[in-house]
Amino acid sequence: MARSRNTEKKIFDAATELFLEKGVDRTSVREIANKAGINLALMNYYFRSKENLFDTIFSSLVKRNSEELIRILNSDQELFEKIEQYVEVYIEMLSENPLLVSFVMAILHRSRERITEMKAISSLYATDQFTKQLLDEAKKGNIRRTDPTHFFVDMLSLIAFPFAIKMLVMDKNNFSEEEFQQFINERKKRVPKLLLDSLRPCK
Amino acid sequence: MARSRNTEKKIFDAATELFLEKGVDRTSVREIANKAGINLALMNYYFRSKENLFDTIFSSLVKRNSEELIRILNSDQELFEKIEQYVEVYIEMLSENPLLVSFVMAILHRSRERITEMKAISSLYATDQFTKQLLDEAKKGNIRRTDPTHFFVDMLSLIAFPFAIKMLVMDKNNFSEEEFQQFINERKKRVPKLLLDSLRPCK
């Protein structure tokens, strides 16, 4: 240990703030160093590369937010309730963390190949328990038979994509920021209803 | 006119190919110039900037592919058929044009800055006719009442998002490229069914 034991944290915090504010690509290492009040080279000393700094920040952010989602998905809660809760919590999480959304967008755009290497994301989609539940309930005749992979992709799409096209939706409907938030809030009930309707055996 | 009347086209073609192959950000102007067999400065001479070159390529790609989608959306076709056709054609289009997917990802990622391109995309979604149709059919009692904005967002999400998370889906399910194509193909029937089920008045 030496002069400053919080240099790493200073870099981390400054970068987080700048990444959120102007995006990863538009934030230079020199800016980060400046904001953190440290020498340019220290970013590489502590985080090896800007890319790795980004990954570190992103992973810690995902970790902080994903635990509840993972817990819900793997609980032995009743299927319909589980879906309702999962969707609501997921949407709320994305709603409260714009940084998370823009990070995911950045990753999907910049390194779609690399996305599976990110353990933080990968662990979010451990769907074994959920898959089993879908198949069991179908066998019991409680729900219609459905391909679990498709169902999970449907669910993720309905949850996440609206955030990706936020600007498009706002522009098309002349939404203010508040109106878009309201729109997203409505989806907390709408999306589960849509999904559950497709599972109900009735007709 | 002077020495080479197809320099512009050579740049356009080389850039298109490289952008598809390795993404916009990972393609340098020097690479484009190299592949096109032209001097570095000519890219700026003909296209002003790399960003503008990207826009040009993207716009022409969208133009080539969007006409049919717009036509379908604004036709006076019966609602259910229209949805089926729209989804199928859209998925097929994204399936055949990976470049389009990565371009859209690039634009959505920086949607705050890339307003021009956003407008280009936005024009794809003149949903007035479609909205009217949804409201009319609901009034007639043929379908359940639904918020047209939400419904359209649902539809787009189910169509497009799976392409964005392609690598994740492939990794989680150990899909080969062919198997992912098959998975996408299945969605051509699945997605319309899901959407139509949510509209049916029955239960």
Added chain:
DNA sequence: AAACGTTTTAAACGACGTTTAAAACTAAAT
């Protein structure tokens, strides 16, 4: 063949992420 506008070229610019090698510093060993 001279003048003009267009296209092409080589070289350089400033900004970027990163590396280097030495300096500054702390902590432990003599």
Added chain:
DNA sequence: ATTTAGTTTTAAACGTCGTTTAAAACGTTT
């Protein structure tokens, strides 16, 4: 108290990026 070993910080430079510049090469028209 001084040397030693290890860590942290620094200034300077590296190579690459997108872009600009000013001159050269060229085709066309007079």
